[in-house]
Amino acid sequence: MAQAQVPVETGVIATPAHVHEPWKWYDYFTFNIDHKVIGIQYLVLAFVFYLIGGLMAVAMRTELATADPDFISPALYNAFLTNHGTIMIFFWVVPAAIGGFGNFLVPLMVGARDMAFPKLNAIAFWLNPPAGALLLGSFFFGGAQSGWTSYPPLSAITANTAQSMWILALVLVGSSSILGSVNFLITIFFMKVPSMRWDQLPLYCWSMVATSVLALVSTPVLAAGLTLLLFDINFGTSFFKPEEGGNVVIYQHLFWFYSHPAVYLMILPIFGVMSEVIPVHARKPIFGYKAIAYSSLAICLLGLFVWVHHMFTSGTPPWMRLFFTISTLIVAVPTGVKIFSWVATLWGGKIRYTGAMLFAVGLLSMFVLGGLSGVTLGAAPFDVHVHDTYYVVAHFHYVLFGGSVFGLYAGIYHWFPKITGRMMNETWARVHFVLTFIGTNITFLPMHQLGMHGMPRRVAMYDPQFEALNKLCTFGAFVLAFSILPFLFNVIWSWSKGPKASGNPWNALTLEWTTDSPPIVENWEVLPVVTHGPYDYGMNVGLNGQVEPVEEAIAPHSS
Amino acid sequence: MKQIPAPLLTLIAGVVITLASLWLGYNHGLLPEQASEQAPLVDELFNVMMVISTALFIVVQGMIIWFMIRYRQRAGDDTDGIPVDGNLPLEALWTAIPAVLVIGIGVYSVEVFQEMGGLSPGSHPMMGHQHAAAVVAQAPSPDGQSIGGDTMPLMAMTEAEAADFDPQYGFGAGTSMMGNAPDVTVAVTGMQYAWLFNYPNSGIMTGELHIPVGKDVQLDLTAQDVIHSFWVPQFRLKQDALPGQQTGLRFRATKVGTYPVVCAELCGSYHGGMRSQVIVHTQDEYDAWLEENQVAQAETSPDVVAANLSKNSSMLPTGDFLQPYVAEMGITPEAIAHLHPPASEVDSAS
Structure with a gap:
């Protein structure tokens, strides 16, 4: 075979005495400090929340099938829209992409035995279950109803108890995010195996550097804003109460200073996943490694200076509307660099139509549309027309569902063998992909037109002229809801009965594939040595077309 | 059939994509009726962005689909792809083109914004006197009670x-x-x-x-x-x-x-x-x-x-x-x- 691969190790080294027994199922429900256990805990908990948030979406779309509010009460509708957004962002995409894949993969990718601060890591995870309980518990008090943005004064006068629980839940996950970020940065900077040069660091790790910096800089600002809101609601302060000298717009600045970067928190790790999945399944070196790594850092930096584009119709002075138009448009440049680099990576490959690859390419396709509509939204004069309409809903579902969620699926299909030691069924993966791809486009494409023609977002009742398109969106949402079934079935079946996976089923070159599937506790018996880049597919072909035995150097026992 | 030379093919593709983008950019039917002086300005900005977006969309999606088909793994082929890991001129090009495009859209947006009156909110030129910003006396309601939560002189604006x-x-x-x-x-x-x-x-x-x-x-x-x-x-x-x-x-x-x-x-x-x-x-x-x-x-x-x-x-x-x-x-x-x-x-x- 002329395919780059890592030789499978065959028990050369006797098992050292300190090697730990594999974890039992109940270990996954405890305060465990193994980064892989924590990664799985994040992924599974996040996925449960994904299903809950998805059910809320189905309820909302059912309501919107007709113009009248006849399925659920408008107050419950608002509680659903608030918690759907909150759950999908803070309890699904962020914990799955950062906490889940980040914890599982970063130490394995840099050749470390665990994260830098394992106990802190476990604490960071265990902040999530109480946060989720607070959020779901808030439904006993009516549920927070003022949108995931929770702008005062509405948030200060609606369902006070539920709103307070919502704030506490977000402060908890925010704290979790800060602890996690510190851990990732220290792990990547100080625990990388010495033989790995910086330009051999996998791109997922580069994206985690950018993500962590962003989370560290911006999350405290959200926590501050939410704490002030909590005080306004419960302790009689008046930071955001205009009748007592407060200012309602300040909250929006505090909120978006975090929450725009939060958009990048949700997509940067996914960009990292893309850069891992595409080269492996296209059998090609990643195109433009440095450009992709630097563009993550550029997005991280620029992403801190665009938040006011969410406030173009608010109490925002003209200079700000223009400054943030320009800064927002500039973000398109590094994002474009990534898209073009991935497309170029496909060129000249030997593309495998695996579940992971289909979702990665599906993401590429969806993200192009979401990115282009994002550019139009960046231009203030047009944004004024479509701000807070279904056009925005369409845009962010293309980048967050078509982008982040497709990326999470790609990541799950790609690393499932490593995480569980078993292969997933590729046929069901294809069925899942086709249903998801079609469902996404039926649900979200018509929303562009709805918004531009005059349908505002966050409404339980709407002008009957929009009913036909809304029915189409609702049909698409049902297809999407249904599309989860083949995935769920595949995961459950494969995890228990799937064929056993080898250490490196995809013949990939990054370090996580040099250990067993699933990896042993503490990851390797002897740490691996890196002698070539993480994406050197086809690079070692000599004059006679044979692979030179360079890859052997990557094997654990070569040092 | 005779092979069509690549430059000619590229030229034809370019012309077709340009025409298709121009057509779609002005015939998308996504915008409602125009009923204000600002509406045509906004629509023209959107149409221009729609033309550019359509062209980029066709090119990128076209390449994705083409590469996915052209470079799929053939049965029995277990080799790796072509070991190309970068091309500086190409990367410079696809950084520069979007940069120029977004700067163009940015400048155009500023112009539209100005023409719409976005730079001069609140210009009431007939007023000879200055007002204390934002603080306006509250009009009492008929029963002398203020209305819950209001901060502004409500309806009774003289x-x-x-x-x-x-x-x-x-x-x-x-x-x-x-x-x-x-x-x-x-x-x-x-x-x-x-x-x-x-x-x-x-x-x-x-x-x-x-x-x-x-x-x-x-x-x-x-x-x-x-x-x-x-x-x-x-x-x-x-x-x-x-x-x-x-x-x-x-x-x-x-x-x-x-x-x-x-x-x-x-x-x-x-x-x-x-x-x-x-x-x-x-x-x-x-x-x-x-x-x-x-x-x-x-x-x-x-x-x-x-x-x-x-x-x-x-x-x-x-x-x-x-x-x-x-x-x-x-x-x-x-x-x-x-x-x-x-x-x-x-x-x-x-």
């Missing part, structure tokens, strides 16, 4: 108070209005879940906006309880109405007709029902409407008006849409009476 209103944010005089005073000023108040329109020069208060076509109209926006957002899709204009702050929209309607007024900022359970209408009249029709309502409202006591407001759907501030829910929302004639100016004030204003 000429003097209207002159004191100086929007800090929003759209002001556009290029075609510079240096002139607006022809019509209307004070707009958002409340859960209705828009109230007050004509300070004539003391009229309605739940629907009536304006003359072709005239320079200034809307002074504020909110009584929570944030609302005033949007007329056919005008392509939207501005939040904020409690405690003054915002505004200035525009010229270009087409006689009836258009929806939509609240675009989540304002509570019945946010979706917070819809009203703007009726663009000819000048004659507008004058007639003005006269009719001025007489009607001056002769009626506030209580009767309030009762009418809640009974007569055309006068109901919550609009037709919410009528079935009015009782549920707790809107009573008494609550509306609070919002109405005392008759004496109407007299002095008219």
Whole structure:
């Protein structure tokens, strides 16, 4: 075979005495400090929340099938829209992409035995279950109803108890995010195996550097804003109460200073996943490694200076509307660099139509549309027309569902063998992909037109002229809801009965594939040595077309 | 068949994509009717972005599909792909092209924004005096109690108070209005879940906006309880109405007709029902409407008006849409009476 691969190790080294027994199922429900256990805990908990948030979406779309509010009460509708957004962002995409894949993969990718601060890591995870309980518990008090943005004064006068629980839940996950970020940065900077040069660091790790910096800089600002809101609601302060000298717009600045970067928190790790999945399944070196790594850092930096584009119709002075138009448009440049680099990576490959690859390419396709509509939204004069309409809903579902969620699926299909030691069924993966791809486009494409023609977002009742398109969106949402079934079935079946996976089923070159599937506790018996880049597919072909035995150097026992 | 040379093929593809993009950019049918001076400006900006987006979309999606088919793994082929890991000129090109495009769109956006009046919110050139920003005396309601949560002089806006209103944010005089005073000023108040329109020069208060076509109209926006957002899709204009702050929209309607007024900022359970209408009249029709309502409202006591407001759907501030829910929302004639100016004030204003 002329395919780059890592030789499978065959028990050369006797098992050292300190090697730990594999974890039992109940270990996954405890305060465990193994980064892989924590990664799985994040992924599974996040996925449960994904299903809950998805059910809320189905309820909302059912309501919107007709113009009248006849399925659920408008107050419950608002509680659903608030918690759907909150759950999908803070309890699904962020914990799955950062906490889940980040914890599982970063130490394995840099050749470390665990994260830098394992106990802190476990604490960071265990902040999530109480946060989720607070959020779901808030439904006993009516549920927070003022949108995931929770702008005062509405948030200060609606369902006070539920709103307070919502704030506490977000402060908890925010704290979790800060602890996690510190851990990732220290792990990547100080625990990388010495033989790995910086330009051999996998791109997922580069994206985690950018993500962590962003989370560290911006999350405290959200926590501050939410704490002030909590005080306004419960302790009689008046930071955001205009009748007592407060200012309602300040909250929006505090909120978006975090929450725009939060958009990048949700997509940067996914960009990292893309850069891992595409080269492996296209059998090609990643195109433009440095450009992709630097563009993550550029997005991280620029992403801190665009938040006011969410406030173009608010109490925002003209200079700000223009400054943030320009800064927002500039973000398109590094994002474009990534898209073009991935497309170029496909060129000249030997593309495998695996579940992971289909979702990665599906993401590429969806993200192009979401990115282009994002550019139009960046231009203030047009944004004024479509701000807070279904056009925005369409845009962010293309980048967050078509982008982040497709990326999470790609990541799950790609690393499932490593995480569980078993292969997933590729046929069901294809069925899942086709249903998801079609469902996404039926649900979200018509929303562009709805918004531009005059349908505002966050409404339980709407002008009957929009009913036909809304029915189409609702049909698409049902297809999407249904599309989860083949995935769920595949995961459950494969995890228990799937064929056993080898250490490196995809013949990939990054370090996580040099250990067993699933990896042993503490990851390797002897740490691996890196002698070539993480994406050197086809690079070692000599004059006679044979692979030179360079890859052997990557094997654990070569040092 | 003879092989077509690659440069020719590229040229043909380029021409086809350009034509397709231009066609789609101007025939997408995604935008509603244009009914204000700003609308064509916004639409042209969108169309230009649509042309560029369509071209990029076709090129990138085309490449994805082409590569996926052309470079798929063939049966039995277990080799790796072509070991190319970069190309500096190509990377420079696809960094430079988007950079130039977004700078172009940015400059164009600034120009459109300026022409729309975005750079001069609140320019009321007829006012000779300065006002203390944002702090306006509160008008007492008839029973001397202030209305829960309000921070602004509600409905009872007199000429003097209207002159004191100086929007800090929003759209002001556009290029075609510079240096002139607006022809019509209307004070707009958002409340859960209705828009109230007050004509300070004539003391009229309605739940629907009536304006003359072709005239320079200034809307002074504020909110009584929570944030609302005033949007007329056919005008392509939207501005939040904020409690405690003054915002505004200035525009010229270009087409006689009836258009929806939509609240675009989540304002509570019945946010979706917070819809009203703007009726663009000819000048004659507008004058007639003005006269009719001025007489009607001056002769009626506030209580009767309030009762009418809640009974007569055309006068109901919550609009037709919410009528079935009015009782549920707790809107009573008494609550509306609070919002109405005392008759004496109407007299002095008219």
